[in-house]
Amino acid sequence: MHGVREEVAMLAAVTLFGVLLQAYFSWQVITARRRFRVAPPATTGPPEFERVFRAQANCTEYFPLFLAVLWVAGIFFHQGVAAACGLLYLGARYRYFHGYAVSAQGRLGPLYFGARVLWLLVALSALGLAFHFLPASLKTPLLRRLQWLVVMG
Template identity: 35%
Template sequence: MDIDVMENIFLLVLVTLFSVLQNAFIALKVEKECKKQDAAFERLSCAKRNCMDTYPTFLAVMWCAGICLSQAPAAFAGGVYLVTRQKYFVGYMGQTCQSIPGYLFGKRMLAFLFLMCLVGIVNYLLGQYCGSDYKEYVQTITKAASTLLLIP
């Protein structure tokens, strides 16, 4: 693979691999509880289903944001999303209300990544049809804004 291409996607690849490991952890946890067939299994199964339902959306917006706009903030938001998804899953093992903070924070990360995609696409279209490119300015703003995502 070309070294320039790898430099532009390396962080995205790392976050994707961590998400695969997290999926394996979730599957093993559900498999372990499967033998008991009790209320905890039902909660874990529901949490696993919810995590798997949003997984393709997460991957799509993270990669699009990283490629269309900037790799570092997209990978940072992706990493934070994985932490919140873990918090959601572990919260589901207790009472269902313990998973709400992870759920809400995860939605915030997905919204940020989606916004990054839109800004990247609009910037590309402006560059193509209007001749003005704001990518450097927008990248600076998203790098600064990505750290603000940690504020609850």
């Protein structure tokens, strides 16, 4: 069992960090509700509250997609690369949240960066799965060719 844990430890750490970040975003909504006197279940109020609320909602909407491609890329492509991408994505989401809380325009740069990282995780997942399902007769020549490119490049 120890070997399996090592194979996913970085993914688990990034996942836990992501869960804690989601909790932080939720806490920010609770704080904004108190500051701007917006009682649940209301989701509208001053623009300052609505931006915090929408930032948290958007981060929550994308979190399952992020987790899925993080784990697929980590298991089928490379754990370290996926974990690094995961940290970049979560950093972008943190900047997105705080940028959006200040102004709607403040979310755009981090939003676009995070989207590119998310698409990269999708691509790594697809590549890893495609390679996994390749017949062994094709994997060996492909690996040799890639190794040659790395050595010569």
